[in-house]
Amino acid sequence: MFGVPGKPSLAGLGIGFDLDHTLIIDNKLERVAFLRLLEHIVDHGGEQKSGFEAQGKQIDELLVAQRAGRMTIEDAVRLFVRDHAVSDPEPYVKQFLDIAVSLVDPLCVPQPHAKQVLRELARRGATIAILSNGWNPLQEKKARRLGFGGxxxxxxxxxxxxxxxxxxxxLVxxxxxxxxxxxxxxxxPRVDIVGAVAAGMRAIWMNGDGMSYPTGAPKPHATITSLDELSDALTVFAQPTL
Ligand SMILES: [Mg+2]
Known part of the structure; x- marks a missing residue:
């Protein structure tokens, strides 16, 4: 069924979504996956050289580097595994990816209204895609957790x-x-809004945590505090004159 009674069509409008903290919360999924991997490493003769607090700090540093684009997730796992006295890290790389994907269902929680708004926008005719800083198949699995098949x-x-x-x-x-x-x-703001505005798109800031907007950053075209405000916020962009 197409169309939503009382809501204008969004045909001809593209909507790109960020994933983490916009549509879904992953509850430190990759950190948990590293700790589970460590369990396998130790079970198979590797060494746990420090306590969990120090291990957690090392994992967090690797994830910061990976999220900043300084290394791939595979290289982060290789560094971690070699640091635990394992000579061939490759089997553990695959194991880490499998563990992370398997943790999506137990750990990830959709933001309130995320599933409903994705369904509604599709019914109104919008073309929807997700653009995320991260790696597939993990991000794809999170999207499927939301019921999003695109x-x-x-x-x-x-x-x-x-x-x-x-x-x-x-994305374009x-x-x-x-x-x-x-x-x-x-x-x-600094990743999603700055990038989208510079790319010539309209940008909507999903400010679910009551943050202040960074001084000097290009302003979004609209701000919402919950995804149930998104459908109405988008209607203005559907006007043919815009
Ligand atoms: Mg995000």
Missing amino acids: SVLASAQIGAQKPEPQAFAA KLLALPQHKIVYVGDD
Whole structure:
């Protein structure tokens, strides 16, 4: 069934979503996956050289580097595994990826209204995709957890992180719409809003935590505090004159 009674069509409008903290909370999934991997390493003769607090700090540092685009998730796992006296890290790389994906269902929690708003926007005719700083298949699995069956672009596969222009260019290419007909929704001003505005898109800031907007950063075209405000916020962008 197409259309939502009382709501204008969004046909011809593209909507790009950030994933983590915008649509879903992953409850430190990758940190848990590293600790589970450590259990396997020790079970198979590796060494746990320090307590869990120090291990956690090392894992957090690796994840910060990976999220900043300084290393791939595979290289982060290789460094971690070698540091625990394992000579061939490759089997553990695959194991880590499998563990992380398997943790999506038990750990990830959709943001309130995320599943409903994705369904509604699709029924109103919008073309929807996710653009996330992260890696597939993990981000794809999170999207499926939301009931979203569409495309999920992940920075590791694109080779560029938001707010880099190449990341948003990949979204434009995928949606096959002019930039000004694309609205990007994200929670991180410096990553999502700065990048989307620079790419010529409309940007909606999802400010679920009551944060102040960073001084000097380009302003979003609209701000919402909950995803149930998104449907009405998008209606203005559906007008043919915009
Ligand atoms: Mg985010």
